[in-house]
Amino acid sequence: MxxxxxxxxxxxxxxxxxxxxxxxxxxxxxxxxxxxxxxxxxxxxxxxxxxxxxxxxxxxxxxxxxxQRFPTHQPTDASIDGIIVLGGSVAGDETMMRQQLNVNEAGERVIAMGDLARRYPNARIIFSGGGGNMVYKGVPEAKAVEAYSETLGIPASRIEFEGKSRTTRENAIYTREMVTPKQGERWLLVTSAWHMPRSVGCFRKAGFNVIAYPVDFRTRGPQDSRRxxxxxxxxxxxxxxxxxxxxxxxxxxxxxxxxxxxxxx
Incomplete structure (x- = not known):
């Protein structure tokens, strides 16, 4: 409801x-x-x-x-156990009908997934994104990414897909069920910078502590308060x-x- x-x-x-x-x-x-x-x-x-x-x-x-709430992630020598990428960046219907990966303004989310997959070859990768349209039932975003993940340089077999979630809260709950994170593991959470506070809050509520990896900034910084x-x-x-x-x-x-x-x- x-x-x-x-x-x-x-x-x-x-x-x-x-x-x-x-x-x-x-x-x-x-x-x-x-x-x-x-x-x-x-x-x-x-x-x-x-x-x-x-x-x-x-x-x-x-x-x-x-x-500005979460700073840009600075790479360290610490190992990364997993990477969670939230949906909202790929147009599922257009991708499947046009037979090529179609991204929207938040396309940096999947670009970051490709980059992080190369930087952390041993890390698990979770893509969490179902359908978010209440007018008609479209192609789940996870299915579209699975079909064309090679575009990002990542074989689909490397990614674990969560395609049921429709909201940020469900992203957190269903991903937590898939991953069952262990004490001390380090997981990056990739989503738009403006969406990061709510996303981190939902994952914390689900009992999953994550490290923010904000992307898709729509402002340059504080100087844009006059732009x-x-x-x-x-x-x-x-x-x-x-x-x-x-x-x-x-x-x-x-x-x-x-x-x-x-x-x-």
């Missing part, structure tokens, strides 16, 4: 959906009611906020606390990502899926 409810709530709360909808509501009020002043207020606010959030550094203010966007669409896309993650953090905390509102190293 939580999965479906979260999808519905997010559809209406997405900034790039919400702000134009406010403007549209204002236009409807102007056109079909006598409350012209109210309609003008809504329409003006929707249009103005769309440009403010799309062009000003607002998306960066939302993203930076998430991306403007070149396109409204680019700023809104980044704001959508950050806002969704903050909503996820809050919801997971109050649902008891994590023990910290904003997990830290």
């Amino acid at each position: 939580f999965y479906y409810l979260s999808k519905i709530v997010w559809f209406f709360a997405t900034p790039s959906n919400l702000l134009p909808s406010i403007a549209l509501l204002g236009i409807i009020i102007i056109a079909f009611t006598r409350f012209r002043k109210t309609g003008l207020t809504f329409a003006s606010a929707g249009i103005l906020l769309t440009f403010i959030c799309g062009l000003l550094p607002v998306p960066n203010w939302v993203m930076l606390p998430l991306e 403007l966007s070149a396109f409204v669409s680019g700023g809104l896309r980044r704001l959508d990502t950050g806002a969704k993650e903050w909503m996820g953090l809050i919801a997971y905390y109050f649902m008891g899926y994590t023990t910290e509102l904003l997990p830290k190293p």
Whole structure:
């Protein structure tokens, strides 16, 4: 139930959906009611906020606390027992239909998997990613990666696939069941930097201590707190990502899926 409810709530709360909808509501009020002043207020606010959030550094203010929470992983001489890569970077349907690996904006997750597989040839590799679409049942992401892992230079036989999970919480639970980690083992967790706090929180809650390996940064660093966007669409896309993650953090905390509102190293 939580999965479906979260999808519905997010559809209406997405900034790039919400702000134009406010403007549209204002236009409807102007056109079909006598409350012209109210309609003008809504329409003006929707249009103005769309440009403010799309062009000003607002998306960066939302993203930076998430991306700065866990530092970039620095390689050491310590051995690595395993590598966990969370899904969300491969388009399963397009990959299978076009017969080549199709990645989205989070493609750095699988790029890192290929790199780490070469750097740690003896480490176990887990790819955790099922389906996350409530409209139709598509190809599980794990199946797509399994079919075209050679593109990344990794034989599919080297990777263990978890293809049931639909949420970050399920990523953690199902991966924990697969791995049954032993005391003292060192496991890297690969996911987007902005998604790392919630991911680490879920794995800790599942009893699986992991080492953060953040990738897919959407900001350059603190200096971007003053950086403007070149396109409204680019700023809104980044704001959508950050806002969704903050909503996820809050919801997971109050649902008891994590023990910290904003997990830290």
